[in-house]
Amino acid sequence: MATNIIIQGLPPKVYALVINHKVIKALWERIQLLMQGTSLTKQERECKLYDEFDMFAYKKGESLHEFYLRFPLLLNDNNMKLEQFQVNTKFLNTLPPEWSKFMTDVKLVRDLHTTNVDQFHAYLVQHEFHANEVRLMHERNSDPLALVTTYQMTQSPYQTHQRSYQHT
Known part of the structure; x- marks a missing residue:
């Protein structure tokens, strides 16, 4: 009876591989192996999950909210402890440079052992406009051509003309 209940809950591919087992213990061991893998495959899977966690990064052009939604998905999907x-x-160290001021504020004011990511997100959302301004300013100033163009646009022809008379 118990065997039938267990077998009915199996995926079709696993069912096809275990249906011929007559001894319950052998059946159960085979099901465990097929469903969970060996301890080596479990260990390998766990290493892969932690590598994914280590490589998790903020994507260029991604909003804070999109980043915030992706982060717990990684943790939940991988059932990471x-x-x-x-x-x-x-979460904080993966944010891009324009968030550095706010990350420092959070680290100084909040307890990283008890505060959760949702609370950090709620705080950071309030400052997203300023972080985006910092990013835009950095992008504008890091491109030498844009910097020259900005400089030329701020110079009026009168200033250039007036300076040329002063040097003669």
Whole structure:
């Protein structure tokens, strides 16, 4: 009876591989192996998940909200067991440079061991406009051609003409 209940809940591919087992213990061991893998494959899968976590990064052009939505998906989908401090540190340190001032504020004022990512997001959303301004200013000033163009646009022809008379 119990065997039938277990077998009915299996995916079709696993069912096809275990249907011929007559001994319950052998059947159960085979199901466990097929569903969970060996301890080596579990370990390999866990290493891969932690590598994904380590490589998680803010995507260029991504909004804070999009980043915030992707982050818990990574944690939940992979069923990762991490300390709150690790999760918070990863979230904050992965933000792009325009957020550095606000990250510093958060790290100084909030307890990284007890505050959660939702609370950080709620705080940071209030400052997204300013962070975007910093990013735009940095993009404008980091491009030498844009810097020259901006400089030329701020110079009036009168200033240039007036300076040429002063040098003679």
